[in-house]
Amino acid sequence: MLSNNLIDDLNQRGLISYITNKEALVKLMHNNCISLYCGFDPTEDSLHVGHLLPLLILKRFQIFGHKPIALIGGATSLIGDPSFKEKERLLQSNNIIDEWSLKIKKQISSFLDFHCFSNPALLLNNKKWFKKAGLLSFLRDIGKHFSINTMINKESVKQRIKRVDQGISFTEFSYNLLQAYDFFILNKKYGVSLQIGGSDQWGNISSGMHLINRISKKEAYGLTIPLLLKSNGVKFGKTESGTIWLDPKKTTPYKFYQFWKNIEDSHVYNFLKLFTFLDIKDINQREKNKFDKNQIFEDKSFLAKNITALVHGKKNLLAAERITKFLFFQKINDIKKSDLKQLKKDGIPSIEVNQIKDIQEALILSSLAKSRTQAKNMIESNAISINSKKIVDKNYIIHDNDKLFNQFTLLTRGKKHHCLIYWN
Template sequence: MSVDLISKLKSRGLIENITKVKELSKILLEKKIKVYCGFDPTADSLHVGHLLPLICLKRFLKNGHKLFILIGEGTGLIGDPSFKRKERKPNSVSYLNACSKKIENQLFNFFKKDKKFSNFKIVNNLNWYKNLYLLDFLSNIGKSFSVNSMINKEFVKKRIKRVDQGISFSEFSYNILQAYDYLYLHQRKGTVLQIGGSDQWGNISSGINLIKKITKKTVFGLTLPLLVSSNGLKFGKTENGTIWLDSKKTSSYKFYQFWINTSDHNLYDFLRKFTFLKSTEIDDFENKKNFKKYIFLAKKKLAENVTMLVHGKEKCDSAKRITHSIFFDNLEKMTEFDFSQLKQDGLPTVKLSKSDDLQQALVKSGLSSSRGQARNMILSNAVYVNHIKEKNVKYKFFCKDKIFGKYALLRRGKKSYCLLCWK
């Protein structure tokens, strides 16, 4: 049975801009198409800001369409200037190559469990740029671009107006290169739809226009919303940095916590955008949004579904286990891997020596400013070791306190935690 995929994407809030929507909808109902989306390897991991394009691609894959995901190792040497306030720092060939390999592996893991995985391919634009002749490119492709129209693109206009920064010719040419990527994949792979974030609309439309000029054929473009968090930061960035998809850079526990701490305002929108839950289930949660119990359950559902999607069941279970153990005063079920997640980036962590007592641990952890203050905290029944209240101001740590021989959870009051580690 054919699915009206465009209507489905719209209902989930996954479309910001789209070309020739009626024509594209009709084509998708009649046949399977080839879709492409590109990622420049300017870091060694994708982050949560890349999740919407990936989820949209997964929806196309689930409906039987073929995906080409482009790793922009060639264009990464220049860097996309779209809505950047200043020119990116150049990346070395070796750095981009290393990042490309890691991102390829990340993409493979993200899509490998899909039944239609055979319809998923990764391509690298360095493979066609490294043998490209400059004069041929300028005479065959460059002539199709009007400088007048290029300087009127919003991201270019903003940079030109900045006297202190401006825009280099190399970044100015990025738009042409991405358009050429679309032409190349259309002519050699048959792609007819490009997907990207809303900041890619100018680059995507250039590719559509180039294909029309060169081949006289109509292709399509679709962009997804560019999300900004409630504090005005680009989505996926926090006070402590970016939320990466690589669990070695952002632990699965911290990743889970990022989603469970979603604001009430964004919660139901995020459930529609970032999960594959049925709309009726999400509507049911939203209809009960005045009940705190259901808000918490909806946030838990969001965190579980996105963590499972990115990190798999084992790491999702670990994140859930840690969350329950810490906030519901029960450490018995935590594994050594769970503690390593906390040590990575889940909690403030401090290393102790064998001679450090409880007062010193409070000082080293930053939970108190001095031994005197630490003493008063203990006397006022505000200090817990592994969720057990400790009243002895002269308390020294025993082997029984060291879980797996090296970890202990130190708490001040109800919400201030630190992970203690012994050398």
């Protein structure tokens, strides 16, 4: 095992934004199996595509023989990380956080190997130690190692302090100490020497390294990952219809698959480096041949298939591919009733109704339009189809002959947005 190759590989893939004392870390990794961790605060009931990079980096370290720890922030999420947030998060109850923690625990479990013999992954919750930490002892034993001047000057805090309309509460301001304490406890009890996180986490990671050095007189390390932004500055994974979640109930495998199929061509080879385990040389060769017939299309399909299978499994990938083939390549006259029943099972966006007043109501119920005004505008711009037939009448009434096999109607907006209406 040549662990120094891992850092080189991460670097070549563009997965390192900043790394502390690289030479010492490489040497440590070369001679030892290290333990590292990444935290995931359950601020929602699901992870999203923005969490894929840290999860895959944990997986890469495990493949190279190191021990990854995924830490669920059951305690810290009760406070909320202010890092580069425009305003304070809405605080949630203990019960909700516990419920969300269980869901996220299940999602994380599918990425790492918790049963291998040599370096099984660990899944922990920081509630385990924070419920034992008293306020006075925490302030006395931990707080004394931090300077307010230094904390205020952290970029993530400075940005909020300068905002007169928002500012920052003491609750959020204390988050930095809580995450530092996580790193300290994991270092002390589990031998963790490296924390990874997004580049917006640098302030929190460096505080943990500082605390470990002050109390334990040990050197700890930090590695941050670049935040992925689209060309318009919006975080990668945000779309016009919302966030791309890992939970199949919030973002169906089909929609997840299509998200990757529709990324910009300019991102394909970068994303192959970031999100797949293909060898760098293979990816570079693919990029050289990208102007060959259909090469970039095939590489984009490979990316979509690879990530969908990783997140949702091969069965759901096949379902997503069936829906794609049906919606984009099959003629309406060739469709069988069994095809439509299977698509409904596979998870095509669908609604069940008894009756619908008109096309505008259908568009709203199917979430293809937010209002009747928007629905009218879509129809007038020739964006709406029923069973591949363009609808030009903004007051169109759906008739029985629009119901395939008296049971299904395929409603389409543009080329990429579909909903299957199932008539009870």
